[in-house]
Amino acid sequence: MITRLLLAMPFLTVAVLLLLALGALLFKRNLIKMLMGLSLMESAVNLFLVAIGYRQDGIAPIFTNAPQTLMVLPTVQALTLTAIVIGVATSAMMLSFAMVIYKKYGTVDVRNIRKLNG
Amino acid sequence: MDIPWTLQTGAGAWNPLLWLVGFAVAFGVAWLVRSRGRPDNRSGDALKPFISGNEEPENAGGHIPASNLYWGFTEAMKAYYSRLVPFHTGIPSDYVAWLLGVMALMLVIALTV
Amino acid sequence: MMDSLALHLPALLVAIPLFTAFLIPLAGRAGGTVRSALVILGAALTSLAGLALAARVFAGGTVLYVFGAAAPHAAIPMDSGGIPIRIIFQVDALGALMVVIAALSSLAITLYSLAAESRQSGKDGFYSMLFLLVAGVLGMVSTGDLFNFFVFLEISSLAGAALVAYRIDQGEAVEGGLKYALLSTVGALSVLMAIGILFAQYNALNIATVASRLRFGALDMIALVLLAVPLAMKCGAVPMHFWTPDTYTTAPSSITALLVVSSQASLYGLFRILFTLYGDLLRFNWAVFGWFLVILGALSAFVGVTMAIPQKDVKRLMAYHAVSQTGYMLLGVGVGLAVFADAGALAAYGKTAMAGGLFHIINHAMYKGLLFLTAGAVFYRTGTRNLNRLGGLGHAMPWTMVFFMIGALAIAGIPPFNGFASKLLIYESVFRFSPFLAILAMVVSILTLASFVKVFHSMFMGPPRAEFAGVREVPAPMIAGMAILAAFVILAGLVPQAFVDRMIAPAVNALVDRAGYIAAILGGH
Numbered sequence: 001m002i003t004r005l006l007l008a009m010p011f012l013t014v015a016v017l018l019l020l021a022l023g024a025l026l027f028k029r030n031l032i033k034m035l036m037g038l039s040l041m042e043s044a045v046n047l048f049l050v051a052i053g054y055r056q057d058g059i060a061p062i063f064t065n066a067p068q069t070l071m072v073l074p075t076v077q078a079l080t081l082t083a084i085v086i087g088v089a090t091s092a093m094m095l096s097f098a099m100v101i102y103k104k105y106g107t108v109d110v111r112n113i114r115k116l117n118g
Numbered sequence: 119m120d121i122p123w124t125l126q127t128g129a130g131a132w133n134p135l136l137w138l139v140g141f142a143v144a145f146g147v148a149w150l151v152r153s154r155g156r157p158d159n160r161s162g163d164a165l166k167p168f169i170s171g172n173e174e175p176e177n178a179g180g181h182i183p184a185s186n187l188y189w190g191f192t193e194a195m196k197a198y199y200s201r202l203v204p205f206h207t208g209i210p211s212d213y214v215a216w217l218l219g220v221m222a223l224m225l226v227i228a229l230t231v
Numbered sequence: 232m233m234d235s236l237a238l239h240l241p242a243l244l245v246a247i248p249l250f251t252a253f254l255i256p257l258a259g260r261a262g263g264t265v266r267s268a269l270v271i272l273g274a275a276l277t278s279l280a281g282l283a284l285a286a287r288v289f290a291g292g293t294v295l296y297v298f299g300a301a302a303p304h305a306a307i308p309m310d311s312g313g314i315p316i317r318i319i320f321q322v323d324a325l326g327a328l329m330v331v332i333a334a335l336s337s338l339a340i341t342l343y344s345l346a347a348e349s350r351q352s353g354k355d356g357f358y359s360m361l362f363l364l365v366a367g368v369l370g371m372v373s374t375g376d377l378f379n380f381f382v383f384l385e386i387s388s389l390a391g392a393a394l395v396a397y398r399i400d401q402g403e404a405v406e407g408g409l410k411y412a413l414l415s416t417v418g419a420l421s422v423l424m425a426i427g428i429l430f431a432q433y434n435a436l437n438i439a440t441v442a443s444r445l446r447f448g449a450l451d452m453i454a455l456v457l458l459a460v461p462l463a464m465k466c467g468a469v470p471m472h473f474w475t476p477d478t479y480t481t482a483p484s485s486i487t488a489l490l491v492v493s494s495q496a497s498l499y500g501l502f503r504i505l506f507t508l509y510g511d512l513l514r515f516n517w518a519v520f521g522w523f524l525v526i527l528g529a530l531s532a533f534v535g536v537t538m539a540i541p542q543k544d545v546k547r548l549m550a551y552h553a554v555s556q557t558g559y560m561l562l563g564v565g566v567g568l569a570v571f572a573d574a575g576a577l578a579a580y581g582k583t584a585m586a587g588g589l590f591h592i593i594n595h596a597m598y599k600g601l602l603f604l605t606a607g608a609v610f611y612r613t614g615t616r617n618l619n620r621l622g623g624l625g626h627a628m629p630w631t632m633v634f635f636m637i638g639a640l641a642i643a644g645i646p647p648f649n650g651f652a653s654k655l656l657i658y659e660s661v662f663r664f665s666p667f668l669a670i671l672a673m674v675v676s677i678l679t680l681a682s683f684v685k686v687f688h689s690m691f692m693g694p695p696r697a698e699f700a701g702v703r704e705v706p707a708p709m710i711a712g713m714a715i716l717a718a719f720v721i722l723a724g725l726v727p728q729a730f731v732d733r734m735i736a737p738a739v740n741a742l743v744d745r746a747g748y749i750a751a752i753l754g755g756h
Contacts, residue, residue: 025214025417031409034211038416045420045427052431075430079378083423086385090416093389097396097409104402110209115403116410116477117208122728125652128583129659134647134725184618184689185543188681192541202538206473210410213473214417220471221421221460224523228452231519 010051017044031098031108035091042087049080238303240284241296241320244330245370247277252362259355267345270358274341277365281334288327289737293751295375296320306752315437315752321375323748324737328589329372329499331734332596335719336492337365343604343712344485346705347611357397363390364489371496375752377426378436380500381419384465387493388415395482395490407481410474418461425457438508439752442745447514458504459520465497468561469531472554476538479550480616484607485712487546488600491553495592498557502564502742510745512572521569524561529668532558536678544616545606545686549599552642552682555675556595562672563588563657566664571743580660582739587656589742590735594649594723598641601716605635608705608713609690618686623695627702632691634713639687641720643680649720652727 021044024037053076061071102108105115124133158164167174192199236243251273258269288294295304298318306315322330341361348357367387374380392415396408430436432451433444445451464471475494479487505524509515535555542548567585570576608631609624610616625632641648654676662669704710723730741748 022218026211026218029211034413038413041417041420045423048424049427052427073434075436076427079423079427079430082378082382086382086389086419089389090385090412093393094409094412094416097405097412100396100399100405101402101409104405110211113406113409114208116406116480118203118206121726122732123726125655125727125731127656127659128580129663132646132652132655132727134652134727137646181622181693182688184685185541187685187688188540191681195537198537199541202534205470206476206538208477210413213410213414213471216473217414217417217461217464217471220464221456224456224460225453227519227523228456228516229449231516 010047014044014048014051017041017047029109029111031101031110031113032095034110035094035098038094039087039091042083042090046080046083046087049076049083052076237283237287239296240280240287241294241303241322241373242298243280244277244284244373245366247280248273248362248366248369251277252359252366255358255362256355263354266354266358270341270345273362274338274365277362277369278334278338281330281369284322285327285331285334288322288324289733293321293323293741293748295751296322307754313753314435315440318379319375319437319752320373321439321748321751322373323751324734324741325499325502325589326372326741328593328734328738329496330369332495332593333365333368333372333492335715336488336596336600337368339600339712339715340485340488340604341712342715343488343607343709344483346708347485347607348483349706351398353397357394360390360394360397361486361489363387364394364486364493367391368489368493368496372499375438376436377429377438377441381422381426384422384497384500385415385419387496388412388419388465391415391486391490391493394486395478397483397486398481401481404481407478411478414464414471414474418464421457421461425454428454428457437752438503439749442508443749443753445509445511447509447511451509455504455509455520459501459523462497462501462504463527463561466494466501466561467531467554467557468527469534469554469558472531472535475554476547476550479553479603480544480547484546484603484610487550487607488603491599491603492596494553494557495596498560498592505568506742507745507748510571517572518569521565521567521571524565524568525665525668528558528561528563528565529671530558531555531561532672532675536675536682540678540682540685543618545609545618545621545690546603546616548618548682548686549602549606552602552679553595553599555679556591556599556642558675559654559657559672560588560591560595562661562668563591566661567739570664576664577743580663582743583656584660584664585739585742586731586735587653587660589738590653590656590727590731593730593734594641594653594720597716597719597723598638598648598650601634601713601720602638602642604709604713604716605631605638608709611705611709612702613699618689620698621690621696622693622699623691624699624702625691626695627699628691628704630704630710631713634717635687635691637717637720639680639683641724643683644676645680647724649723649727652724656731 017040021037021041025034028034055072058070058072059068061074098108101113105113123135124131255266255269259266295306297303297306300317306319307313308316348354364387367383367390370383371380392408392412395411396405398404428450429441433441435441467475505520532555535551535558539548539551563584567581570581641650644650644654658669658672
């Protein structure tokens with residue numbers, strides 16, 4: 001029972017993080033807080049990707065002095081690294097958008113950044 | 119090179135060349151009819167728009183602006199537009215909410231049906 | 232040498248625009264003429280590579296390219312135990328169709344941009360991002376690997392968002408870019424989550440491998456929804472279409488035309504997921520997901536066109552029409568998806584409906600691109616997009632007017648242009664599926680014609696206005712770009728059956744042939 005709960009811990013964390021992130025995206029009115037929520041969502045998905053990489057009885061794929069030959073493919077780590085880099089680029093671009101919007105509109109309240117509507 | 123000229127739709131066929139030939143024939147007939155009419159009302163004063171004898175308004179005065187062009191349509195569909203347009207708020211949070219809403223609906227449908 | 236070049240075409244398809252994108256800032260240091268020359272060279276080479284690859288695929292079947300292997304078609308390495316472990320580009324006839332669309336559009340749009348953006352600053356960034364967007368789109372439609380698809384999806388989303396916000400002196404463009412980036416990122420993250428779920432179960436990222444191992448449990452259905460709904464959002468399907476008018480209005484017109492192509496690539500992704508990844512004849516719920524596409528399509532068609540009629544901004548109006556036309560594509564292919572399990576109905580009208588939907592994709596990319604480029608041409612000369620303030624440009628800009636007429640007649644489905652051909656295929660097959668939907672589609676077509684008559688009247692008809700006295704025709708590169716697209720519109724309208732025989736029917740067969748797609752990699756398992 002405790003083992004199952006511990007094994008499920010990363011996925012529970014992912015669920016909590018996702019809920020917090022979606023809450024920030026949907027219910028916060030400040031653009032910067034929405035972008036924080038987006039960054040939180042990226043972290044949640046990255047944690048999910050690393051957590052699914054676990055394979056029972058497998059070891060890291062290092063061939064030197066390996067105790068056994070049953071090894072785990074490092075694919076998820078590659079996926080996570082790519083996702084982190086994409087997340088960095090996205091956050092940088094969207095924060096610069098937020099800066100320009102603040103300069104042009106004078107506000108970061110998304111309810112007032114609505115020149116394009118209807 | 120054998121070029122297929124007819125589009126087969128499974129229930130019928132459509133040949134653009136035949137359509138063009140028909141269009142050309144109709145155009146020719148119209149041209150023929152026009153050329154047999156009075157030769158003196160093809161230029162000058164005869165080309166001005168007839169507005170029941172009134173003067174043609176200055177420059178852009180007679181040009182209906184785009185917003186008023188389909189007033190009848192938008193007025194008749196007022197019940198539809200008054201409910202649809204407010205959905206397009208322009209707030210990004212609402213856009214994300216719609217995406218998540220459709221995702222939730224499809225999750226329920228896909229897992230139960 | 233030519234043989235080895237032909238062998239590496241799929242890699243060149245993505246490598247050339249990426250390489251050009253990163254060379255452009257260097258070329259920009261040497262001056263504007265050097266940069267323009269590099270831009271033309273890069274666009275021409277990319278389009279050439281795309282058309283050559285498409286010709287190879289239509290002539291000889293699916294083309295495989297395995298990155299990093301000893302031979303480009305060695306999908307399964309010797310020591311892997313039967314698993315295709317490397318990133319594989321798998322271009323079948325449907326992918327080749329999308330490559331043709333991307334190749335032709337990017338060439339026309341790049342030519343157009345050379346003149347349209349000549350007065351802007353920051354052109355280094357503009358052209359780099361443009362080539363990154365082209366690379367992203369080409370990669371999305373060629374890849375046979377799920378995570379690779381995600382990476383190219385993100386590349387095209389980020390480059391697209393940056394390009395939308397190009398004119399940062401106006402706050403609205405940045406607002407449009409922000410909305411596009413926000414929605415794209417949320418969608419892409421859920422796609423990544425779905426890819427994670429699939430990898431966790433099947434230990435593979437290759438589409439063919441996952442398709443052959445799919446078990447259709449609850450987790451797989453969750454992954455399908457997490458994949459399909461964001462991709463439907465990226466193509467602008469109602470009710471997730473709200474970003475489309477905001478983004479398409481404020482982007483530079485050439486970028487809007489390229490964003491249309493990017494949306495079609497997401498549509499390709501949606502079809503690939505539904506038909507090839509999940510399309511098992513017995514275990515997949517064809518009716519539910521078919522009707523999902525059909526309902527989305529019908530809603531998009533109707534809501535798109537009715538929202539377009541009262542618009543005052545010409546590009547916002549055209550953006551709503553893009554939503555509406557995407558509805559036609561979803562409707563056509565959705566009908567094919569819904570009747571897939573019924574072999575008789577599939578042969579009678581399902582495949583024709585899919586052919587209509589796929590033909591509509593390429594037709595729409597061409598005439599919608601043409602319309603956006605003409606709107607951009609008018610904006611370039613007059614400085615306004617407001618239909619209430621435009622008027623009487625018919626004599627001043629005759630070429631633009633002719634191209635606009637061609638595009639408007641094509642989108643309304645008037646013979647003899649290409650819109651009529653694909654719409655006829657959709658009407659006749661959807662009628663046998665559900666008469667109400669076919670009549671709805673025809674009503675939408677009439678309303679489309681109505682709104683474009685309004686735009687034509689407001690922009691080109693009427694007496695010349697005093698404030699536009701000095702307006703002349705647009706420069707030659709812009710006319711050349713528009714002419715390329717208009718030529719396709721006219722050609723596909725005159726000989727539609729030739730296009731259906733050579734490009735669309737192979738694409739439909741490739742989409743329907745899930746076993747063939749899997750066997751190309753795993754060798755007949």
